[in-house]
Amino acid sequence: MKSDTVFKYVLHLIAVIILALLSLIFITLFVNSLPSIKSLGLKFFISTRWNPVKGEFGALPFLVGTLITSFLALIISTPFSLSIAVFLSEYFKRGALSSVIRSGVELLSGIPSVIYGFWGLFVLVPVIRNLELKLHVPPYGVGIFTASLLLAIMIIPYSASIIREVMKLVPADLKEAAYSLGATRFEVLKGVVIPYSKSGITAGLILALGRALGETMAVTMVIGNANVLPTSIFAPSNTMASIIANEFSEAVDSIYLSSLVELGLLLIVVSAAINIISRWVIKRTSKV
Amino acid sequence: MKKFLTLLTIAAVMLTVFSCSQEPQQQQQQDQGQNGPEEIEKVDIEILGAGATFPLPLYTAMFEDYHQKYGPMVNYQGIGSGGGIRNLLDKTVDFGGTDAFMSEEDMAQAAGNQILHIPTCLGAIVVTYNLPDNPTLKLTGQVVADIFLGRIKKWNNNQIQNLNPGVELPNMDIVVVHRSDGSGSTFIFSDYLTKIHEDWAEMVGRGKSLEWPTGLGAKGNPGVAGLIQQTPGSIGYVELTYALSNNMPVSHIQNSSSNFIEPTPEAVSAAANVELPNDMRVSLTDTDAPDGYPISGFTWIIVYQEQNYNNRDKVRAEQVAKLMWWMIHEGQSHPQPLHYAPLPEQAVKKAESLLRSMTYNGEAIL
Numbered sequence: 001m002k003s004d005t006v007f008k009y010v011l012h013l014i015a016v017i018i019l020a021l022l023s024l025i026f027i028t029l030f031v032n033s034l035p036s037i038k039s040l041g042l043k044f045f046i047s048t049r050w051n052p053v054k055g056e057f058g059a060l061p062f063l064v065g066t067l068i069t070s071f072l073a074l075i076i077s078t079p080f081s082l083s084i085a086v087f088l089s090e091y092f093k094r095g096a097l098s099s100v101i102r103s104g105v106e107l108l109s110g111i112p113s114v115i116y117g118f119w120g121l122f123v124l125v126p127v128i129r130n131l132e133l134k135l136h137v138p139p140y141g142v143g144i145f146t147a148s149l150l151l152a153i154m155i156i157p158y159s160a161s162i163i164r165e166v167m168k169l170v171p172a173d174l175k176e177a178a179y180s181l182g183a184t185r186f187e188v189l190k191g192v193v194i195p196y197s198k199s200g201i202t203a204g205l206i207l208a209l210g211r212a213l214g215e216t217m218a219v220t221m222v223i224g225n226a227n228v229l230p231t232s233i234f235a236p237s238n239t240m241a242s243i244i245a246n247e248f249s250e251a252v253d254s255i256y257l258s259s260l261v262e263l264g265l266l267l268i269v270v271s272a273a274i275n276i277i278s279r280w281v282i283k284r285t286s287k288v
Numbered sequence: 289m290k291k292f293l294t295l296l297t298i299a300a301v302m303l304t305v306f307s308c309s310q311e312p313q314q315q316q317q318q319d320q321g322q323n324g325p326e327e328i329e330k331v332d333i334e335i336l337g338a339g340a341t342f343p344l345p346l347y348t349a350m351f352e353d354y355h356q357k358y359g360p361m362v363n364y365q366g367i368g369s370g371g372g373i374r375n376l377l378d379k380t381v382d383f384g385g386t387d388a389f390m391s392e393e394d395m396a397q398a399a400g401n402q403i404l405h406i407p408t409c410l411g412a413i414v415v416t417y418n419l420p421d422n423p424t425l426k427l428t429g430q431v432v433a434d435i436f437l438g439r440i441k442k443w444n445n446n447q448i449q450n451l452n453p454g455v456e457l458p459n460m461d462i463v464v465v466h467r468s469d470g471s472g473s474t475f476i477f478s479d480y481l482t483k484i485h486e487d488w489a490e491m492v493g494r495g496k497s498l499e500w501p502t503g504l505g506a507k508g509n510p511g512v513a514g515l516i517q518q519t520p521g522s523i524g525y526v527e528l529t530y531a532l533s534n535n536m537p538v539s540h541i542q543n544s545s546s547n548f549i550e551p552t553p554e555a556v557s558a559a560a561n562v563e564l565p566n567d568m569r570v571s572l573t574d575t576d577a578p579d580g581y582p583i584s585g586f587t588w589i590i591v592y593q594e595q596n597y598n599n600r601d602k603v604r605a606e607q608v609a610k611l612m613w614w615m616i617h618e619g620q621s622h623p624q625p626l627h628y629a630p631l632p633e634q635a636v637k638k639a640e641s642l643l644r645s646m647t648y649n650g651e652a653i654l
Contacts (some may be wrong), residue, residue, distance in 0.1 A: 052470075053495040054499075122518070126518060139517070140519070221507065224505070226500070246468045250469070252370040
C-alpha cells in the first residue's frame with residue numbers, strides 16, 4: 001500500500017474511535033440513568049426538590065443554576081475578551097507589551113480551577129460580601145454572582161485568544177481601503193474588523209460558554225451549594241457539575257446514583273444543544 | 289459504505305484487544321501478591337482497602353507502622369464510605385471503611401455471605417462558629433436543631449442567651465454552613481438531631497446528604513472551616529480531629545444526662561460506655577453515658593465473614609484477619625496523637641469476638 005493510503009486509513013480509524021468513544025459515553029450515561037428515568041420520569045425535570053433522604057430528585061434548580069451562572073459569566077466576560085482581542089490584534093500587534101499581555105492572558109487558562117476556587121473563596125468572596133452589605137442583601141459572599149464573576153475570569157482567555165486569531169485574519173486591503181476613505185481607527189474596527197470576524201467571535205464565545213457550563217471545582221467552592229431554585233443573583237445556588245462532584249462518592253442507593261448520572265446526561269445534552277444552536281447562529285450570521 | 293464497515297470492524301477489534309489486554313495484567317499483579325516469597329516474620333502481600341475519608345490519616349499511620357513491623361502493604365483509598373461499601377459488595381477490595389453502618393438492604397446484597405463491622409476508633413462532630421472574640425458556647429441539641437432548621441435566626445436569641453448567661457452575644461444574623469458533599473459527618477450530625485428533635489426528624493431526617501432547610505454548603509471539612517472563618521456570625525459542623533488540629537472554637541453540647549460536655553477524645557471514647565450490641569452496628573449519638581459527648585460515633589472496617597470468595601487464597605484471608613486484630617489492639621496507640629478517640633475496653637472485646645467468627649471454608653481463621 002502506498003503511504004498515502006495508509007495515512008488516510010489511520011486518520012479514518014482515529015476519527016471513528018473518537019466517534020465511538022463519544023457514543024459509548026452517551027450510551028453508558030443513558031443505561032445508568034435508566035432506573036431514575038423509569039421511576040421519576042418527567043418529574044425529574046420539573047421538580048425543584050432534591051431530597052436524598054426521601055428519594056425525591058428534581059433537576060430544575062441545578063439546570064437553572066448552571067444556565068444562569070454560565071450565561072452571566074459569558075455576558076460579564078464578553079466586553080473584556082473583545083477588548084483584549086482588539087487591543088492585541090489592532091493596537092499592539094507586536095512588541096514587548098503585546099507579548100507580555102498575550103502570554104499573561106494565556107497563562108490565565110493554565111491555572112488549575114481549584115486555585116481559582118481558593119482565590120475566589122479568600123479574595124473575591126469578602127469583596128462581594130462588602131458589596132452585598134452596601135446593597136442590603138444577605139451578606140453571604142458566596143452565591144450565583146460570585147460564581148459567575150469567577151467563571152467570567154476563567155473563560156476570558158478562551159474567547160480572547162480565538163477572537164484575536166480571527167481578527168488577525170481580516171484582510172489588510174479591506175482595512176486599508178477603509179482608511180483611504182478617511183475612516184478613523186474606531187470606524188475601521190466598527191465597520192470592517194468586527195463585521196468581518198462576526199462568526200469567529202461567536203465561535204470563540206460559544207467555546208468559552210461550553211467551558212463555563214462544565215466547570216466544577218471552582219464553582220462548587222463559591223456558589224454556596226444550596227440545592228434550591230435561586231431567588232436572586234446574590235442567592236446561593238448549585239450547578240449540575242457541582243452537585244455531581246459533591247454527592248457522587250457517597251450515593252449508595254440505586255435511584256440516587258442513577259439520578260446523578262441522569263444529571264450528567266442532561267449536562268451533555270444541554271452542552272450539545274447549545275453547540276448546535278450556536279453553529280446554526282454562526283451559519284446564519286456569516287451568510288449576511 | 290463497504291470502506292466504512294471495514295473501518296468499524298477494525299475499530300471494534302482494536303477496542304476488544306485493548307480491553308482484553310488489561311485482564312492478564314491484573315491477574316499477574318494478583319499472582320505476584322499471592323505467591324511472593326513468604327518469610328516467617330515479614331509477609332509480602334498487598335491488602336486492598338477503600339472507603340471512608342474520615343479515618344484516612346489514622347489508617348495511613350497505622351498501615352505504615354504495620355508494614356514496618358510485619359511486612360504486608362495495605363493500600364487504603366479514601367473514596368468515601370459509599371464507595372467503600374460499593375467496592376466491598378463488588379468484591380474488588382479486601383475490606384471497606386465506613387462511617388455509617390450498612391443498612392439491612394445493603395447487607396442483603398452480600399448474597400449469602402455475612403458482612404462484619406469491626407470498629408477501629410471513634411470520631412465526633414463538633415459545632416464551630418465565628419463570633420467576635422469567639423467565646424466558648426454551651427448549646428443543647430434542641431437549640432442546635434432549631435438553628436440548623438433556620439428557626440433561630442439571631443445570635444442574641446433568648447434560647448442561646450439563656451444557656452450562656454455570662455456571654456455577651458451580638459445582635460447578628462446566624463449564617464448556617466453545612467457540608468455540600470455527601471459525608472459521614474453529615475450522617476452522624478443529622479442522626480443526632482433526628483434523635484433529639486421531632487421536627488428535624490420529620491422535615492429533614494438523617495443521611496449523608498440532606499435537603500437543608502437553610503444555609504450555605506461547602507465541600508469537605510476545609511471548605512466548611514474556610515467559609516466559617518470568613519463569615520462573621522456563621523455556625524457549622526466539622527470533625528473533632530479537624531477542629532482540634534486547627535484550634536477552632538467548639539461548642540460544649542448538653543448530653544442526655546444534662547451535662548454540658550466539651551468535645552475531647554476522652555469524652556468521645558466515654559460515649560461508647562453503654563451496652564453495645566454484638567454486631568457492633570450501633571449509633572452512639574445522644575449517648576446515655578453521663579460523661580460521653582453526644583455527637584460521637586464509631587468508624588468501621590467492613591469485611592466478609594466467610595473469606596473464601598472470588599478464589600481468594602487462605603494466606604490473604606489470614607493476613608486480612610491478622611491486620612484487623614492488630615488494629616484493635618496494638619494499633620490503638622495511634623488514634624490519640626492524631627486526635628481520634630481510641631476504642632474503649634468493651635468495644636475491643638466485642639470486636640475480638642467478631643474477628644474470631646471470621647472463617648475460611650467454614651474454619652475459623654484466628
